Amino acid sequence: MEIIILLVVLGGALGLSVIFGRYLARMIVYEKRPLENTLGRVENGFYRIIGVDKYEQMTWKQYFLAIVITNVIAAGFLMAVLLYQNDLPLSPKPGLSFDLAFNTAASFVTNTNLQHYAGDQQLSIFSQMVGLIFLMFVAPATGIASAFAFIRGFIRKEFGLGNFYVDFTRIILTLLLPIAFFSAFFLLFLGAPQTLDSTITVGTLQGTSQTITIGPVASLESIKELGSNGGGFFGANSAHPFENPSGISNVFECILMLVIPLSFPIAYGHLLGKGRGLSILAAMLIGFGVMLALGFSEQNGPSGLETRFGSFGSALFQESSIATNTGSANAALAGMSPNAVIGLFLGMFVQAIPGADGAGMMMMIIFVILTLFLVGLMVGKTPEFMSMKINPRDVKIAAFVFLIHPALILIPSVMAYTTESAQSILGEQTTPATFTQVLYEYSSAAANNGSDYLGTSANTPFWNWSTAWIMILGRYAPFGLMLAIAGSFTLRDRKEVVEPIKTSGFLFVGVLSVMVFVLTVLTFFPFLAMGPFSM
Amino acid sequence: MIITTGVAYPLLVTAIGQTVLPSQSNGSQVILDGKIVGSELIAQSFDSPKFFYPRNSTDSGSGVDPDITPDNALSQIPRISNATGIPMNALKTLVNLDIARNKETNALVFAPDYVRVLNLNVELVKQYPEVYAPEVGVKGGN
Numbered sequence: 001m002e003i004i005i006l007l008v009v010l011g012g013a014l015g016l017s018v019i020f021g022r023y024l025a026r027m028i029v030y031e032k033r034p035l036e037n038t039l040g041r042v043e044n045g046f047y048r049i050i051g052v053d054k055y056e057q058m059t060w061k062q063y064f065l066a067i068v069i070t071n072v073i074a075a076g077f078l079m080a081v082l083l084y085q086n087d088l089p090l091s092p093k094p095g096l097s098f099d100l101a102f103n104t105a106a107s108f109v110t111n112t113n114l115q116h117y118a119g120d121q122q123l124s125i126f127s128q129m130v131g132l133i134f135l136m137f138v139a140p141a142t143g144i145a146s147a148f149a150f151i152r153g154f155i156r157k158e159f160g161l162g163n164f165y166v167d168f169t170r171i172i173l174t175l176l177l178p179i180a181f182f183s184a185f186f187l188l189f190l191g192a193p194q195t196l197d198s199t200i201t202v203g204t205l206q207g208t209s210q211t212i213t214i215g216p217v218a219s220l221e222s223i224k225e226l227g228s229n230g231g232g233f234f235g236a237n238s239a240h241p242f243e244n245p246s247g248i249s250n251v252f253e254c255i256l257m258l259v260i261p262l263s264f265p266i267a268y269g270h271l272l273g274k275g276r277g278l279s280i281l282a283a284m285l286i287g288f289g290v291m292l293a294l295g296f297s298e299q300n301g302p303s304g305l306e307t308r309f310g311s312f313g314s315a316l317f318q319e320s321s322i323a324t325n326t327g328s329a330n331a332a333l334a335g336m337s338p339n340a341v342i343g344l345f346l347g348m349f350v351q352a353i354p355g356a357d358g359a360g361m362m363m364m365i366i367f368v369i370l371t372l373f374l375v376g377l378m379v380g381k382t383p384e385f386m387s388m389k390i391n392p393r394d395v396k397i398a399a400f401v402f403l404i405h406p407a408l409i410l411i412p413s414v415m416a417y418t419t420e421s422a423q424s425i426l427g428e429q430t431t432p433a434t435f436t437q438v439l440y441e442y443s444s445a446a447a448n449n450g451s452d453y454l455g456t457s458a459n460t461p462f463w464n465w466s467t468a469w470i471m472i473l474g475r476y477a478p479f480g481l482m483l484a485i486a487g488s489f490t491l492r493d494r495k496e497v498v499e500p501i502k503t504s505g506f507l508f509v510g511v512l513s514v515m516v517f518v519l520t521v522l523t524f525f526p527f528l529a530m531g532p533f534s535m
Numbered sequence: 536m537i538i539t540t541g542v543a544y545p546l547l548v549t550a551i552g553q554t555v556l557p558s559q560s561n562g563s564q565v566i567l568d569g570k571i572v573g574s575e576l577i578a579q580s581f582d583s584p585k586f587f588y589p590r591n592s593t594d595s596g597s598g599v600d601p602d603i604t605p606d607n608a609l610s611q612i613p614r615i616s617n618a619t620g621i622p623m624n625a626l627k628t629l630v631n632l633d634i635a636r637n638k639e640t641n642a643l644v645f646a647p648d649y650v651r652v653l654n655l656n657v658e659l660v661k662q663y664p665e666v667y668a669p670e671v672g673v674k675g676g677n
Contacts, residue, residue: 008645129542131541133545134537169536181544181547188548188559189556189559191559191563193559195561195562196549200574205567205572205653205660206582206583207670212574214561214562216549240597241576241577242562242577245563246640247641247646303594305596306597307590307595308600308637309647335596
């Protein structure tokens with residue numbers, strides 16, 4: 001039975017990735033899509049409203065600036081909604097504190113969805129629906145658009161990185177919205193509610209009164225999983241039966257989380273060589289396989305788990321969610337076995353097995369560049385990628401992208417202890433278990449993942465401000481650097497010779513996987529040893 | 536974009552959902568004798584020994600886990616049989632019927648076996664209305 005579930009999830013996700021990978025490839029190089037004329041006309045309407053010339057190409061700096069502008073506007077909108085939700089319609093609730101609103105806006109715009117609030121108790125239907133769902137489209141569309149620009153940098157000389165506003169519009173309207181729409185209905189059919197009422201009150205069998213929190217859950221749930229967002233309608237996230245009603249919805253949500261991240265290597269294969277795409281896909285699946293194996297290696301729960309998922313269904317969902325940096329959870333992290341938690345850390349440290357929508361693919365290409373550099377040193381050849389020389393500046397930037405991540409995790413973890421902020425919410429006694437929770441919080445923030453142990457207990461100014469800035473740096477610093485790499489590659493000459501080190505085939509997949517593993521373990525091992533290894 | 540994704544999209548899903556799938560849209564309400572007695576997806580508390588109990592709310596991931604394992608349900612049968620006089624075999628049959636029903640919901644293979652507590656208790660009230668009359672304000676019966 002368990003093997004069938006696993007096969008359905010992997011087979012379903014890969015099967016859909018073949019279809020959507022082809023579609024993404026068409027979007028990247030502006031080829032004709034199904035219904036092109038109709039879609040084009042709708043999109044042109046949007047370009048006219050925002051005043052964009054769709055033929056205008058952007059440099060990497062312009063592209064990055066457009067990302068920042070769009071994201072700041074979207075985050076500002078959400079922050080205003082959260083601060084003033086008491087004055088807005090649909091079951092108003094008290095506005096959030098300034099630091100919590102800032103944290104939440106940063107969290108949703110960076111595709112993290114770390115939640116220091118309980119959605120069902122603290123947010124109005126308006127905030128959840130108009131505020132959060134909007135951001136849940138903006139954040140993945142930004143990630144996917146960046147990956148489009150990044151991949152365009154390698155296609156051919158002066159192909160151009162594209163126009164952010166055009167990509168952003170096309171991704172939301174013709175990729176995310178249609179899939180989210182149909183997925184919402186499937187989830188609705190399986191039992192996720194969809195109503196504008198915020199509560200229902202019933203008389204129970206034994207004659208007492210029960211108030212049940214409800215709302216437009218299905219429409220949030222679908223884009224939550226599809227867009228690697230992860231922020232739940234309810235504080236309990238996908239453990240809540242309204243977000244994830246059955247074993248079938250559990251499997252479906254796993255597929256939704258995996259489909260876009262796994263479509264990227266397929267699209268890459270269509271554009272830059274089938275072997276290269278499949279090799280990257282293989283490296284991603286090897287990493288994901290290690291995470292799954294860790295998740296299944298020990299019995300989880302039953303405390304902290306939902307009966308309808310059991311140990312297997314919980315581990316499958318948790319590992320898929322963290323592997324794709326979605327960060328939703330169908331069980332309490334405290335119910336997961338130590339091995340499963342180590343698997344979760346692995347996913348957040350690597351961020352590319354397969355990683356979030358768009359961001360995971362870019363990170364994997366950074367690992368490819370680092371691998372080519374290191375292997376080039378070993379065999380004494382100048383590293384090349386896509387028949388272009390990799391110069392010292394590329395390697396420096398790639399190494400910097402890699403090193404930002406541990407810095408953003410380890411520095412604030414230490415700060416949380418030196419300022420006593422960790423002790424104030426986790427107790428004076430520091431144990432491997434409490435250290436793991438702190439390390440997890442910042443790993444999750446830096447990786448733009450969003451799963452966490454702390455939840456509403458971290459709603460203090462220190463945790464709200466520190467994690468907000470870590471999320472922002474963890475998102476935009478790598479994006480800027482990655483676009484800079486793409487910007488320089490698009491101007492570079494291609495040589496018509498065979499690459500000295502092939503970036504496809506079994507050998508390359510093996511070397512790449514080992515490199516990813518070694519780089520990650522070397523960086524984080526001391527901290528893992530103090531935390532989850534000692535639990 | 537705010538209008539498209541934040542307003543039009545959820546409202547359209549709501550409008551179609553409320554029309555085509557009203558039961559699911561409104562939280563899968565369980566109705567007994569024309570009265571809403573709860574949601575089949577949300578645990579409700581039972582303290583009378585005549586009913587099956589859900590898990591303690593802090594034991595699960597959601598705190599409102601509507602289900603228990605078959606072993607848990609079977610272990611509650613002697614207590615319920617004592618309190619109600621319903622034969623153990625009859626209770627066992629009802630538990631097994633509920634497990635079978637949930638298996639069907641999950642296309643046989645997608646979830647471990649479990650018992651949905653509220654559905655099972657409602658079934659008890661329907662089958663033995665006179666036994667449950669003191670606890671349940673309504674008459675029961677099919």
